[in-house]
Amino acid sequence: MLDASQNNELPPIPGKRYFTIGEVSQLCEVKPHVLRYWEQEFPQLKPVKRRGNRRYYQRQDVIVIRQIRGLLYDQGFTIGGARQRLQGEEAKQDQTQFKLLVKQMIVELEDVLRVLKAHA
16 A cells, blocks of 8 residues: 555644644545544544543544545445455554564574573
8 A cells, every 4th residue: 555644645743743623624524524434433533631621632543533534435335345455564564563563473482592501
């Protein structure tokens, strides 16, 4: 899948920590009411809510919103299809991270075993 943060049609994402719903609306070219609706439909979207229930999105949220926008508007997915696609990608990332963690643990255990054999 294309890296939505590098989408040439949309403005670049500034190097800020938090973005208001208005800023995200402009960055992703999606109306604020659509963003609020997507929050209900996509569990990946969890903006921080502060005083007065104001939403503050982080950079990762903006990237996910751009991915959702691409799936819905450019690739013609339904809401349900886009949700499944994003969950499938999350599962792949989780599996990759799990495999890397297991490999790292094996290396560390082998190191411990070498140390134990050296001192036996």
